[in-house]
Structures are given as structure tokens and as C-alpha cells.
Amino acid sequence: MNQATSTHVVSTDDRPYARVWPARVPRAIQPPQTSLWFNLEVSARRYPSKPATVFFDHVMTYPQLLQQAERVAAWLAAHGVQRGDRVILYLQNCPQFIVAYYAILRANAVVVPVNPMNKTEELGHYITDPQARVAIAAADLAPALCAADAALPPEQRLKHLLVLHYRDAMPADAFEGDAVPAAWRDWLATRHPLPALTRGRVADWADALACTDPLPPHTVGPDDLAVLPYTSGTTGLPKGCMHPHRTLMHNAVAAAVWANGTAENVGLLVVPMFHITGMVAGMHTSVYLGATAVIMPRWDRDLAGRLISRWRVTHWTNIPTMVIDLLASPHFDQYDLSSLVFIGGGGAAMPAAVAQRLFEQFGLRYVEGYGLTETAAPSHHNPPDRPQPQCLGVPFIGCDARIVDPETLQELPVGETGEIVVSGPMVFDGYWQRPQATAAVFFERRGRRYFRTGDLGRMDEQGYFYITDRLKRMINASGFKVWPAEVEALMYRHPAIAEVCVIGVPDAYRGETVKAVVVLRDSARGTVGEADLIAWCHEHMAAYKAPRIVQFVDALPKSGSGKVMWRLLQEAERAAAGATA
CATH class of the missing domain: 3.40.50.12780 (ANL, N-terminal domain)
Incomplete structure (x- = not known):
């Protein structure tokens, strides 16, 4: 069993991934x-x-x-x-x-x-x-x-x-x-x-x-x-x-x-x-x-x-x-x-056919990893000699990762889907001048401070982690994270837009791409088109954030409290893509 070298280090011998851990790699480092x-x-x-x-x-x-x-x-x-x-x-x-x-x-x-x-x-x-x-x-x-x-x-x-x-x-x-x-x-x-x-x-x-x-x-x-x-x-x-x-x-x-x-x-x-x-x-x-x-x-x-x-x-x-x-x-x-x-x-899953070509032609195994800005890049990584396809990998050196119920924060059994949480020496100290946002993403369990990734996943019997969905409203376009609320805030500056909801839609090359569902002001109807809004967005925001698809609607779906039901639009888009496939 490893000797703990700091308050961050945890023994992982009792975790399932101990059985697939690379023999040449220490569990923790100083x-x-x-x-x-x-x-x-x-x-x-x-x-x-x-x-x-x-x-x-x-x-x-x-x-x-x-x-x-x-x-x-x-x-x-x-x-x-x-x-x-x-x-x-x-x-x-x-x-x-x-x-x-x-x-x-x-x-x-x-x-x-x-x-x-x-x-x-x-x-x-x-x-x-x-x-x-x-x-x-x-x-x-x-x-x-x-x-x-x-x-x-x-x-x-x-x-x-x-x-x-x-x-x-x-x-x-x-x-x-x-x-x-x-x-x-x-x-x-x-x-x-x-x-x-x-x-x-x-x-x-x-x-x-x-x-x-x-x-x-x-x-x-x-x-x-x-x-x-x-x-x-x-x-x-x-x-x-x-x-x-x-x-x-x-x-x-x-x-x-x-x-x-x-x-x-x-x-x-x-x-x-x-x-x-x-x-x-x-x-x-x-x-x-x-x-x-x-x-x-x-x-x-x-x-x-x-x-x-x-x-x-x-x-x-x-x-x-x-x-x-x-x-x-x-x-x-x-x-x-x-x-x-x-x-x-990382940033997106490697298609199995491409990974197979790399191995057959060059003997290279594509090694996927997972991490966030908050975790200084990897919190998970596949063992280079035992990678699993389209998998986050096992918790990285010095990292303890768990799957918890997003509501109760109680740890879930192997195979069940919950929120991925991590603890370790790579986790950031918090958000700059935002104590409330910091408090919202951390919790303590058995003397350890865990960071809530906002990603939903599961862990298999060998200890490999897989992502299944997101708790946070985020679009992953070729590895770039696009936050819909930020895009919407910029798009509301356009004088023709009355309402807008930004969602992610499946894309064969980028994984996901950005789509804007727009309600135009009455004065702009018939005079502002999809190409106009896409061009405007490219002028006013980073290219990876700019919508590649714009759909015009008469009204956005809203809840009883008046909130835009973005998830309903998102799920409808994914269902349509699945039916087409």
C-alpha cells in the first residue's frame, strides 16, 4: 500500500481500477x-x-x-x-x-x-x-x-x-x-x-x-x-x-x-x-x-x-x-x-473505426483522457498499454474519483449512473472572487474535498469511467466547450432578435455543433435570414461559439414559471438525429 505523502494523497488499492493500474506507474507522486x-x-x-x-x-x-x-x-x-x-x-x-x-x-x-x-x-x-x-x-x-x-x-x-x-x-x-x-x-x-x-x-x-x-x-x-x-x-x-x-x-x-x-x-x-x-x-x-x-x-x-x-x-x-x-x-x-x-x-470520443486504423497501420493505441480546467487537465486517463475505446479512463495519478447521486451526494454502486466527482492534488482552489460558485461545486466526505464535475457517468467493474450525459448545460464542439448562456447573451445584442435558445445538436465530425433557435422581432421578419445571423455571430464571438445552424420559430417552449425549456428543444433535436441515423 502507498505511503501517503500529503493530505491530498489517497490509497487506491481498494478501488476497482487498482487491478488495471500500469505496473510501472506509482499511484501517487511527490x-x-x-x-x-x-x-x-x-x-x-x-x-x-x-x-x-x-x-x-x-x-x-x-x-x-x-x-x-x-x-x-x-x-x-x-x-x-x-x-x-x-x-x-x-x-x-x-x-x-x-x-x-x-x-x-x-x-x-x-x-x-x-x-x-x-x-x-x-x-x-x-x-x-x-x-x-x-x-x-x-x-x-x-x-x-x-x-x-x-x-x-x-x-x-x-x-x-x-x-x-x-x-x-x-x-x-x-x-x-x-x-x-x-x-x-x-x-x-x-x-x-x-x-x-x-x-x-x-x-x-x-x-x-x-x-x-x-x-x-x-x-x-x-x-x-x-x-x-x-x-x-x-x-x-x-x-x-x-x-x-x-x-x-x-x-x-x-x-x-x-x-x-x-x-x-x-x-x-x-x-x-x-x-x-x-x-x-x-x-x-x-x-x-x-x-x-x-x-x-x-x-x-x-x-x-x-x-x-x-x-x-x-x-x-x-x-x-x-x-x-x-x-x-x-x-x-x-x-x-x-x-x-x-x-x-480528449475533448471528444475517438471514433472506433479511426482508432482501429491507427492500431492496424501504425501499432498505436489511441489513449483517451478526461479533465476540466478546474482539474489542471487530466483527472482521468486510460492506461497507455490498456486503453478502452470511447472511455474516460481510470482516475489519474493521485486522484480519487467517485460516482455519486447528484441529489444526495451518496456514492453509487458499480455500473450505476451518477455525477463524477474528483479529489486530488490537481484540483483548483476555487473560482476567482466567486465564493458562492466555489461553494456550489465542492463538498466534503470523510475528510476529503471533492469537486463536482457536472458530468454524469458510470464506472465499470474494472474501474474504467464512462461519460453518459451532462448535468451542466454545455456543448462540446470538437473539444471546445461552448456555454449556451454566453452565446445567448451575445446574440441578444442583435437588434432583430426577440428571443433565442442555444442548444447542441449531433454532428458527425465535431461531435456536437451549435444551433440557435430564434424568435425574431416583428419588424425583422422576412428581412433577416439564417445566413445574416450566422455572419453576425462570427463577427461578434469566437468562431467555435458561433451557431452553424439557425432555426426560426414563432415562440420558444416555456415552463409555467416562464423559463425557456431548452432541454425539450435539445431532446427533440437528438431524437430527430437518431431517427435519421
Whole structure:
């Protein structure tokens, strides 16, 4: 039986999944009791010439990554960033993302990662809610952030904005061959002028790298807040998830242990680093190991195929739609995937036929996992050598998971459906400045604090967990979580909409897609169509949130109390899809 090393650790020998637990993997670990920054410092000293990142074949070594992060940290400190301050990070995957992220940590501050797909109307909340006064943004995204900032009260606006270009991390000849997809050339090659803040100052990334100010002492530790990733909910207002260094450190180390990671890993880092999976299982695990991250700013199937072949990628965490897309490429026979030893991911179930093709053609078992922003990525994962198809896996290293009755919170027997609850060192501390929301998702049982995931599932006799439904009203579109209340709140700004209800509908490729059921104002009937509303939504919200289907109705179904009966619409849609299938 394991020795408990902290109040979080629980023996799992009495749980069903003890019988399928990988023999080489410990049930619990004791991660480093430091800030995440020290992982970069250690790897830079251990591997003075090793590639930390590859970006369109441009290599940045670990010492170069460290040196740049230190200079940006000095710039942040010189511009007033102090311990515990929140700093916005608003850009796509690129080496500068890692530099900026670790620079914020080195300055004793807190990273606020923002989805680069968000539009101006969505961005103001990410400035006001964490009380951020400094932001780091890509040049193509910075104008939207400045526009959102200008709409805020003067006392809530940004004081400093640091702007970077992706091309500055690319080789000089990047655009001469076919290394950059044609559709990306203008996006990556264009050099944008610096935007303006109404009350703050804007600086270029080069200025920060050239900063000669001294570094402040590094004073934060495991229990200090490290990152504030936002997740939405039934209210529609995104909530900041408070993750100290220790929660991310645990899962970064545990992910390395689970996948047999070493410094020789070469990972394809294409899942977004603003998202908890790319952040922890991609970036932090790679830096902890001293491994190499081959970075893609966005998904492109043929670029992925070339990079896996060129850099002999060994580990690839993804969402299933990426694998489906790559296998469907007309150029697929030109790519060499023989270097891959681990492929897996989550966000949606991998179709059985695709998983079978991976195994038959490459000997690769697709390893699915499950986790939330609140659990620092995985709370469950399939054993790499014994994965079950379309399954969440078993509780992750150090995690205790149960199936409980959603009403009574009493544990249910094996095979019965209930709410999945988890406890362990990866679980966040709570929602930023929302004590009531925090209290609603936690309960205590036998001295342990359990987090209510809001997902319904069951556990089989071997201890594998399966998801069956959701308690929370959420749409899962290709792994992106879409919260209907947030989409509805944005759509109500359209002058033609009287009422709207957003639901998820089955989609063969995305798993689910977003549908809006709309009641138009009398003055708009016959003049506003489906294409008009879809186009408007793409202008005012992130693309993955925007409805792909709009249905016009005369009235929405409502309960006796006047509440829109969204579940009735949802169930009718699923029934129709099932009948069609």
C-alpha cells in the first residue's frame, strides 16, 4: 500500500481500477515543492544546447528560452508588475507564448490566458474581472484588445500592452518554400503597426527583450497563484479558475510519468496553450522534462504530417478531429508516423473505426483522457498499454474519483449512473472572487474535498469511467466547450432578435455543433435570414461559439414559471438525429 505523502494523497488499492493500474506507474507522486519557474531554470542548466522549441524549423534552445523569459520578466517588473498581479496573455501557440508565460511567473505574477478566438465584445471581461493592468498580445489580436479596453471605465483600463509578431520567432527564409501553409502567409508575414491604448502605453516585444533592468527576487512558491484560466458556466459569465503552482506542477509531472516521458521526448504542441491541456500536458510537461516542443500556431493537417516526419515526433496530444483530418489528407502516404510512441487526447470520443486504423497501420493505441480546467487537465486517463475505446479512463495519478447521486451526494454502486466527482492534488482552489460558485461545486466526505464535475457517468467493474450525459448545460464542439448562456447573451445584442435558445445538436465530425433557435422581432421578419445571423455571430464571438445552424420559430417552449425549456428543444433535436441515423 502507498505511503501517503500529503493530505491530498489517497490509497487506491481498494478501488476497482487498482487491478488495471500500469505496473510501472506509482499511484501517487511527490512533485517538486517549488514554483513552476524553477523547471525552466533546471532544464536550461541541464541541457545548454538542447532545443526547447521548434517553430517552422527555427530552434530555440533552453538557455535562449530562459534568457528571453528573464528579460521580459525584468520588463514587467520595471513597468509595475508586482507579486500576485494578473497579466493577460492573448496569442496563438508560438515560442513567445512560452517565453511570456514563464516571464510572468518569474515576475511573481499570475498568467491570465485568453482564447485568441475571442472578439472585442468578449474581451472586456478578461480585463475587468481579474483587474489586469498589463497585457501581452500578438500584433494581429492587439487591436481587438485595445478596442475592448477603450470601452471600459477609465479606472479599469490597461496601463501597459506588450505586442509581438509571430514571424520574429520564425527563420528568415520561412516564406520562401512551402513550410508555411499558403492560407497563413499574409497572417504570419504581415507586420502590423503598434496599436494605441486610450490611457496606457504600448511597447514592442523587442523592447522587452532588450530590457537591462535587474530581475526582482523570485519569491513565490507552490501555494501561490500561478494561472487564472477562465471557464464559463450556466450563468454565461466566464469564471477564473484559481490554480496555484502546485496543482499545475503535479499534473505536469504526472503526465510525464504516465506517458513514460523523458528528456528525449519530441512533442507536437498543436492543442492551444491558452487551454489547460496544451498548457499543462503540452508546455509544462515539456519544460519539466527538458523535452522538445514542435509548435504549431493553428491546426493544418499537412503541416502536422510534415512536422511529425521532419522532427521525428514521439508524443502527440490532440483532439480526435485532428487525427481524423490528418488520416483523410490526400498527401497522407507521404508522411512518416513511425516515430510516434504515444498518441492520445480528449475533448471528444475517438471514433472506433479511426482508432482501429491507427492500431492496424501504425501499432498505436489511441489513449483517451478526461479533465476540466478546474482539474489542471487530466483527472482521468486510460492506461497507455490498456486503453478502452470511447472511455474516460481510470482516475489519474493521485486522484480519487467517485460516482455519486447528484441529489444526495451518496456514492453509487458499480455500473450505476451518477455525477463524477474528483479529489486530488490537481484540483483548483476555487473560482476567482466567486465564493458562492466555489461553494456550489465542492463538498466534503470523510475528510476529503471533492469537486463536482457536472458530468454524469458510470464506472465499470474494472474501474474504467464512462461519460453518459451532462448535468451542466454545455456543448462540446470538437473539444471546445461552448456555454449556451454566453452565446445567448451575445446574440441578444442583435437588434432583430426577440428571443433565442442555444442548444447542441449531433454532428458527425465535431461531435456536437451549435444551433440557435430564434424568435425574431416583428419588424425583422422576412428581412433577416439564417445566413445574416450566422455572419453576425462570427463577427461578434469566437468562431467555435458561433451557431452553424439557425432555426426560426414563432415562440420558444416555456415552463409555467416562464423559463425557456431548452432541454425539450435539445431532446427533440437528438431524437430527430437518431431517427435519421
